[in-house]
Amino acid sequence: MECQELRAELGAWRQGRLAPDQRQALERHLSACAECQRWERDDRTLGRLLVERLPRYPAPAHLRVRIRAAAAARPGTLWWSAPVGAALATAMLMVLVLLPVLPRSAAPDPLQPLVRAALSQHTRSVLWGEPRPEAIPAVLPRLMRETRIELAKVFEGDDEVRLVGVEPVVVEGRWGLAFSYQDREDHALTYVILPGQGLAVPNRNRVQIDRFRPMLTQINGFSVFVWKQGPLACFLISDLVSEGDLTRFRDHFLRIRLETEPVQAP
Ligand SMILES: [Zn+2]
Numbered sequence: 001m002e003c004q005e006l007r008a009e010l011g012a013w014r015q016g017r018l019a020p021d022q023r024q025a026l027e028r029h030l031s032a033c034a035e036c037q038r039w040e041r042d043d044r045t046l047g048r049l050l051v052e053r054l055p056r057y058p059a060p061a062h063l064r065v066r067i068r069a070a071a072a073a074r075p076g077t078l079w080w081s082a083p084v085g086a087a088l089a090t091a092m093l094m095v096l097v098l099l100p101v102l103p104r105s106a107a108p109d110p111l112q113p114l115v116r117a118a119l120s121q122h123t124r125s126v127l128w129g130e131p132r133p134e135a136i137p138a139v140l141p142r143l144m145r146e147t148r149i150e151l152a153k154v155f156e157g158d159d160e161v162r163l164v165g166v167e168p169v170v171v172e173g174r175w176g177l178a179f180s181y182q183d184r185e186d187h188a189l190t191y192v193i194l195p196g197q198g199l200a201v202p203n204r205n206r207v208q209i210d211r212f213r214p215m216l217t218q219i220n221g222f223s224v225f226v227w228k229q230g231p232l233a234c235f236l237i238s239d240l241v242s243e244g245d246l247t248r249f250r251d252h253f254l255r256i257r258l259e260t261e262p263v264q265a266p
Pocket of ligand 1: 002003006029033034035036
């Protein structure tokens with residue numbers, strides 16, 4: 001068995017789905033190949049981190065009722081309406097609650113890669129980011145110099161939301177800053193600031209929040225606010241998608257928007 005093949009079959013092997021001769025071939029290779037042993041170890045660690053760190057929220061009661069009603073109305077069309085284990089049913093509800101509630105809206109072209117990049121920064125920091133709020137005062141001035149994004153002030157958190165980290169990001173050749181926040185219910189928020197030359201935020205999907213009108217879009221089950229602030233393009237991402245959660249997300253936007261004042265260095 002080649003390394004490539006082993007890596008492709010790892011999942012099946014772990015779940016005991018390989019034929020006996022295939023299993024033996026895989027285990028023979030694994031016991032002799034240090035590279036694949038490392039691969040297997042990393043793969044297991046990633047699986048564990050996903051389970052431990054990916055936030056999950058129980059579906060609100062009204063949503064559970066709607067899902068049950070939908071399943072009952074269409075017997076046989078949803079495979080999980082058949083008797084399934086309680087854990088599996090709960091897992092399904094957890095997945096369903098992450099589906100977008102707003103109408104799907106594609107971000108406009110020049111913005112789209114940036115929205116996607118901001119989203120991947122968000123998932124990366126949720127999965128891998130180590131909260132290090134104590135390091136921020138030392139790190140931030142250097143990051144501002146290096147990314148040439150200066151902040152006259154930055155939202156440092158309050159009773160509802162706390163600042164837990166800051167990182168440099170590079171998106172489509174634009175250097176920027178990504179701030180990580182956490183709200184009181186442990187929802188993660190990522191605030192990405194990039195140089196905004198040549199980027200315009202389209203007029204559709206705008207929401208009025210106080211005196212601001214950011215665009216609100218949903219992508220892959222996440223909510224994203226997009227707005228321009230002076231010469232900068234700003235993105236705020238979270239998994240707050242349901243109607244009640246969006247109210248909270250709007251509040252988060254407002255406190256961050258009011259308290260963060262970026263200025264681009266000349
Ligand atoms: Zn190998």
